Structure formats: C-alpha cells, structure tokens
Amino acid sequence: MKRRTTSSKTEILEVLKSSGNAMSHEMIQTELHRKVDRATIYRVLNQFCEDGKVHKIVGDDGKQYFAFCMNCGEKKHVHSHKHLHFRCLECGKVECLESELSLPLPSGYIGKVHNLLVSGYCRECGSEEGNNFS
Amino acid sequence: MKRRTTSSKTEILEVLKSSGNAMSHEMIQTELHRKVDRATIYRVLNQFCEDGKVHKIVGDDGKQYFAFCMNCGEKKHVHSHKHLHFRCLECGKVECLESELSLPLPSGYIGKVHNLLVSGYCRECGSEEGNNFS
DNA sequence: TGTAATATTGCAACCTTGTCGCAATAAAAG
DNA sequence: CTTTTATTGCGACAAGGTTGCAATATTACA
Numbered sequence: 205m206k207r208r209t210t211s212s213k214t215e216i217l218e219v220l221k222s223s224g225n226a227m228s229h230e231m232i233q234t235e236l237h238r239k240v241d242r243a244t245i246y247r248v249l250n251q252f253c254e255d256g257k258v259h260k261i262v263g264d265d266g267k268q269y270f271a272f273c274m275n276c277g278e279k280k281h282v283h284s285h286k287h288l289h290f291r292c293l294e295c296g297k298v299e300c301l302e303s304e305l306s307l308p309l310p311s312g313y314i315g316k317v318h319n320l321l322v323s324g325y326c327r328e329c330g331s332e333e334g335n336n337f338s
Numbered sequence: 339m340k341r342r343t344t345s346s347k348t349e350i351l352e353v354l355k356s357s358g359n360a361m362s363h364e365m366i367q368t369e370l371h372r373k374v375d376r377a378t379i380y381r382v383l384n385q386f387c388e389d390g391k392v393h394k395i396v397g398d399d400g401k402q403y404f405a406f407c408m409n410c411g412e413k414k415h416v417h418s419h420k421h422l423h424f425r426c427l428e429c430g431k432v433e434c435l436e437s438e439l440s441l442p443l444p445s446g447y448i449g450k451v452h453n454l455l456v457s458g459y460c461r462e463c464g465s466e467e468g469n470n471f472s
Numbered sequence: 473t474g475t476a477a478t479a480t481t482g483c484a485a486c487c488t489t490g491t492c493g494c495a496a497t498a499a500a501a502g
Numbered sequence: 503c504t505t506t507t508a509t510t511g512c513g514a515c516a517a518g519g520t521t522g523c524a525a526t527a528t529t530a531c532a
Contacts, residue, residue, distance in 0.1 A: 208479055208528050229518080241482045246519065248480095264396045264453040266489080267518070288441055293450065301444065307422060308437050312461035316427065319398040319455045327446035342499050342508055363489085375511050380490065382509095400518080401489070474532085481526070489518085497510070502503100 207251065212240050216248050217257065217272070226261055226271035226289065226298040259285040261298070264323055269298045289321045294329035341385065346374050350382050351391065351406070360395055360405035360423065360432040393419040395432070396453055403432045423455045428463035 219235045220227060227235075229245050249270045252258035261269050273285065288301040309315055324330075353369045354361060361369075363379050383404045386392035395403050407419065422435040443449055458464075 205479070206529085210480065210527075212481075242518090243483080243520075244481055262396065262398045262400055264451055266396055266400045266402070268400070290443065290447060290449075301442075303442050305439065305441070307439070307456055308435075309424065309456065309458075310435065310461065312464060313424060314459045314464045315424075315456040316458035317398055317456070319453070319457070321453045322441060322443065322449040322451070323453070324443075324450035325448040327444065330446060330448045339508070340500090344499075344509065346510075376489090377491075377512080378510055475530100476532095477528100477530080479526105479528070481524105483523090483525100484521105485523105486521080487519090490516090492513105492515080494512090495510105496512100497508105499506100499508075501506080 207255075211238070212244055213248050213251075216240070216245060217252065220258060220270060220272040224272075224274060224299075226269035226273075226300065228267050228269050228298075231296075232270075261285075261289050261321060262319055263291055263298065264321060265291075271298075271300055273300050286318045287320070290326065291321060291323040292326040292329050293323055294325055297326060299326075341389075345372070346378055347382050347385075350374070350379060351386065354392060354404065354406040358406075358408060358433075360403035360407075360434065362401050362403050362432075365430075366404075395419075395423050395455060397425055397432065398455060398457055399425075405432075405434055407434050420452045421454070424460065425455060425457040426460040426463055427457055428459055431460060433460075 215236055215238065216232060219232055223231075223235070229242060229249070232245055232249075233240065233242070249258065249260075252270070253260050258270050258272055261271065263269055269289075269291075285300075286305060286307065288303050288305060289298060290301055291298045305320065307315065307318070307320075349370055349372065350366060353366055357365075357369070363376060363383070366379055366383075367374065367376070383392065383394075386404070387394050392404050392406055395405065397403055403423075403425075419434075420439060420441065422437050422439060423432060424435055425432045439454065441449065441452070441454075
C-alpha cells in the first residue's frame with residue numbers, strides 16, 4: 205500500500221500542526237474548511253499513526269485524541285511517546301506535557317504503548333472567576 | 339439516596355476483590371454465577387466509585403475497567419489513585435502497579451483525575467514460546 | 473499526454489460501549 | 503404487614519469508531 209498525497213491528508217496534518225494540541229476527530233472536523241467524512245478522518249489519522257507522524261492518546265472520556273506533538277514529532281524516536289498528557293475538563297483542550305517520566309514496570313513486563321493522562325483544569329480555566337476547584 | 343445492600347452488589351464486589359485486577363463490565367459478567375444485567379453492573383460499579391470502594395481506569399482500548407485495588411482500597415485516601423496500571427495485550431489482564439509516581443504539572447494546572455496506563459505483555463505472556471515481542 | 477492500476481473517499485451500515493426511562497421488584501423502616 | 507423508595511431488568515438510545523462497496527482521484531508508465 206503505497207501512500208498518496210491528498211488534500212484531506214495535508215489539511216488534516218496542517219490542522220494538527222497549527223493547533224499544537226491533541227485533537228479528537230470532532231475537533232479536527234470543525235477546523236477543516238472543507239467537509240471531510242468521519243471515516244476518512246479516522247483512516248487518515250490511523251495512517252499517520254502507523255507512519256509515526258502523529259501519536260494517539262485515549263482520554264479518560266474514552267475518546268481518541270491525535271497529536272502532532274511538537275516535542276517529539278520532529279525527532280526520530282517514533283513510537284516512544286512516554287510523556288504525560290493533560291486534558292482540561294472545562295475547555296476540553298488536550299495537550300502533551302514535556303515531562304519525560306520514568307515508569308517502573310515489574311521485571312519481565314514489556315511495555316509497548318503508553319497512555320498517560322491527567323485531567324483537571326488548565327491555567328486559564330482554573331483561574332477564572334467563579335471557579336473554585338481544588 | 340440511601341444505599342441498600344443487594345446480592346448484585348455483594349457479588350460484584352466479591353468478584354472484584356477475589357480477582358485482584360481491574361475488570362471490565364464483561365469480565366465481571368462472566369465471573370458472576372447469576373445473570374446480572376449489563377446496566378445494573380454499570381450502575382453498581384459507578385456507585386462503588388462514588389463511595390470510593392473502587393476506582394475506574396479507562397484503557398487505551400477505550401473500555402472502562404474497575405478495580406478494588408488491594409494497594410489503596412483499604413486506606414482512606416480515596417480518590418487519589420495516582421498509580422500506574424498495566425494492561426496485557428495478550429491475556430487482557432489489567433492490574434494496578436504499586437509505584438507511586440510524581441507527575442509534574444505546569445504551574446497553575448490542577449490535576450483531578452489520573453489515568454495512567456502502560457500496555458504491553460505481562461511476565462507470563464511475554465515469556466511464552468513463540469512470542470518474540472520486544 | 474493518455475491510460476491503466478490502485479489508493480483514497482464518501483456513504484451507509486454496522487458493532488460496541490455505556491447510559492437512561494420506565495415499570496416491576498425487593499430492601500428497609502415503622 | 504404495610505409503606506416507602508432504592509434497585510433491577512428490559513428496551514431503547516446515543517456516541518465513537520470501523521468496515522464494505524462503489525465512485526473518484528493519484529500515480530506510474532507507455
């Protein structure tokens with residue numbers, strides 16, 4: 205299966221890049237100028253994942269989020285997205301945090317995929333008037 | 339809403355306790371002797387979560403898993419399940435790991451819920467003949 | 473440039489997970 | 503034993519994601 209360059213792919217990647225955050229299929233759809241089918245968006249995103257252009261994180265809301273990931277997208281250590289993610293319960297933003305964590309597994313265990321997410325309130329949403337989360 | 343003790347509740351909690359792992363609704367259902375409705379299982383599990391008897395972790399498969407959590411279930415620091423989880427891609431087991439991690443958030447960020455999961459191959463599945471994961 | 477091969481798209485259909493409303497049932501209090 | 507009301511089972515539903523298929527668009531190659 206040789207890949208072909210299409211406008212869907214370039215536009216979706218562009219949206220992810222310029223956003224800088226991890227985005228759900230829905231977020232991407234609303235950012236696209238053209239109307240692109242749901243199935244197509246997923247197919248494109250899964251291709252990007254395979255190719256290591258993008259990585260996926262599953263939220264505690266059960267949804268899939270995809271990120272171009274400024275921190276590690278350029279580097280070549282594809283498929284080792286061992287960093288923490290943060291999802292804001294207020295504004296919905298999902299971002300990659302820089303922190304490279306060490307995750308001690310029991311001996312004999314082999315870790316393949318990392319899904320590390322904290323949800324809560326980001327700086328903007330946590331400091332808003334009226335909000336009093338702790 | 340005062341809670342009532344029912345056989346569904348006691349049996350489901352018993353299954354979770356004796357398993358020791360985090361279980362999906364489906365895993366629980368197959369362990370129950372009696373037939374209990376899917377909706378009931380979810381309602382019971384969500385009650386347990388509210389009461390701090392059990393905690394929930396969302397897998398990178400998008401499914402919800404519930405654990406009695408031997409490590410912290412007895413202690414009183416309810417709702418602070420900041421530990422790592424491991425899901426085996428081969429046998430499906432989901433377990434709570436002991437490790438208490440420190441998760442550095444950017445300043446101003448407020449973490450509420452932790453969903454920390456590594457998936458891969460557990461000791462038994464990783465060492466089986468024929469398997470050559472790396 | 474024109475044509476064939478095939479990757480991609482849109483659409484509809486489908487599956488799974490999880491939730492909800494409602495009537496029937498069962499636990500608890502008196 | 504009766505009343506109150508939490509719980510259950512059933513069916514229906516919504517959302518997220520995947521798949522099959524025919525139509526379309528890219529690419530390679532003559």
